[in-house]
Amino acid sequence: MPLIIAGLLVILVLLYLMLGMKVVRQGYQYTIERFGKFTAVAKPGLTFIVPLFDQVGRKVNMMEQVLDIPGQEIITKDNAMVAVDGVVFFQVLDAAKAAYEVSDLYLAIMQLATTNLRTVMGSMDLDETLSKRDEINTRLLMVVDHATESWGVKITRVELKDIRPPADIVNAMTRQMKAEREKRATILESEAARQNAINRAEGQKQSQILEAEGRRESAFRDAEARERAAEAEAAATKAVSDAIEGGSVQAINYFIAQKYVEAIGKFATSPNAKTILFPVEATQLMGTLGGIGELAREAIVGSPSASPVVKPRPRPGPFEAEEPAA
Numbered sequence: 001m002p003l004i005i006a007g008l009l010v011i012l013v014l015l016y017l018m019l020g021m022k023v024v025r026q027g028y029q030y031t032i033e034r035f036g037k038f039t040a041v042a043k044p045g046l047t048f049i050v051p052l053f054d055q056v057g058r059k060v061n062m063m064e065q066v067l068d069i070p071g072q073e074i075i076t077k078d079n080a081m082v083a084v085d086g087v088v089f090f091q092v093l094d095a096a097k098a099a100y101e102v103s104d105l106y107l108a109i110m111q112l113a114t115t116n117l118r119t120v121m122g123s124m125d126l127d128e129t130l131s132k133r134d135e136i137n138t139r140l141l142m143v144v145d146h147a148t149e150s151w152g153v154k155i156t157r158v159e160l161k162d163i164r165p166p167a168d169i170v171n172a173m174t175r176q177m178k179a180e181r182e183k184r185a186t187i188l189e190s191e192a193a194r195q196n197a198i199n200r201a202e203g204q205k206q207s208q209i210l211e212a213e214g215r216r217e218s219a220f221r222d223a224e225a226r227e228r229a230a231e232a233e234a235a236a237t238k239a240v241s242d243a244i245e246g247g248s249v250q251a252i253n254y255f256i257a258q259k260y261v262e263a264i265g266k267f268a269t270s271p272n273a274k275t276i277l278f279p280v281e282a283t284q285l286m287g288t289l290g291g292i293g294e295l296a297r298e299a300i301v302g303s304p305s306a307s308p309v310v311k312p313r314p315r316p317g318p319f320e321a322e323e324p325a326a
Contacts, residue, residue, distance in 0.1 A: 019051035029095040031057040041095050058099035064091040064156060067106060069113050071162075080126040083164040088113050088144065094152025102151045109148060113158065116143045126165065133160055 023046055024030050030042040034054050042049075042056070049055070071085035088109060092098045102108050120139050121129050129136065137158050145155035165173075 016051055020048050020054075022047045022049055022056060027061065027063045029060050029062055031060065031096060031099050033057040038096060038100060058095070060092055060095040060098055062092050062095065064089060067109055067113075069110065069117065072114065072118070074118050074121045076121060076126045076129055077123060078125045080169060081166055082121070082126065082129060083162075084117065084121065084160060085162055086113070086117065086158065086160040088155065089157040089159075090148070090153050090155050092152060093154050097150070097152030105151065105153065108151070109144070109153070109155075112147055113140065113144050116140055116147075119143075126169070129163060130165070133163075136160060 022030065022042060024042045024044045026044045028044065030047070031038055032040045032042055032047075032049055032054055033056075034050075038057060039054070067088045067090065069086040069088060071083055073081055073083050075081055090109060092105075098105055117136075117140060120136055120143075124132070124136075137160060140158040141155055144158060148155055
């Protein structure tokens with residue numbers, strides 16, 4: 001009989017210990033209540049409580065969680081109706097506050113985010129709500145996080161998933177965007193035409209400047225050439241004058257024959273001349289050319305007496321007089 005009682009006591013002790021052993025999973029914390037009053041927070045792992053006196057109150061998820069904000073219609077500052085939905089990321093930092101400071105944590109966060117979303121977007125124009133999502137997210141994060149601080153909750157992020165304006169506003173915005181793009185295209189085309197005209201005018205200006213400089217340089221070169229030709233003509237005339245003064249009849253013949261040949265060349269190049277009648281005989285022209293050749297040979301040799309060969313006397317030219325026979 002004593003052995004049976006001892007066995008029963010051992011079994012009761014084992015059952016008591018088993019009832020007092022609680023295993024807390026990773027990522028969770030349990031609140032321990034004694035007769036309904038919060039006493040401690042059980043961390044992840046093995047925890048012992050006093051059976052029949054203590055019990056597990058709330059199992060609080062300590063991991064970061066995501067809460068959807070249901071879609072809702074909001075009237076903006078300029079009386080435009082838009083449909084908005086989003087998400088809230090939060091994490092419980094204090095299990096006791098999250099369990100006992102608010103009745104329904106998830107419903108409280110959702111309602112808080114919804115009401116503040118209406119407040120923030122209702123104070124903005126439609127264009128601002130569509131273009132300033134980051135600003136809306138930041139303002140919502142600050143407001144909701146400040147309100148949930150007393151609940152032991154940290155709001156890590158608030159994001160708007162979608163903003164849907166009415167169909168007529170979307171069509172109007174599309175037309176406005178198209179008109180704006182056409183306006184910019186027209187401005188760019190006019191700017192391109194203006195720049196093209198400026199470039200053309202600049203090119204014509206540079207062309208005229210270069211052309212004027214070319215004409216100036218050409219005129220300078222022509223004047224210099226005429227000056228050189230005049231100097232050469234003056235030198236040739238002076239040489240002929242010196243030869244005439246020295247008594248050289250052939251110099252006179254050369255000078256007159258040169259002018260004679262130039263005059264005949266002008267007759268030949270005349271566009272209206274079909275037939276040319278020479279008032280002189282061909283033999284006289286040949287005699288004149290012979291006199292020019294004799295003068296050139298004398299200029300090359302140096303003097304008439306320097307030639308060792310006695311050549312026959314040419315026939316008199318048109319401007320030479322035959323010497324009387326001895």
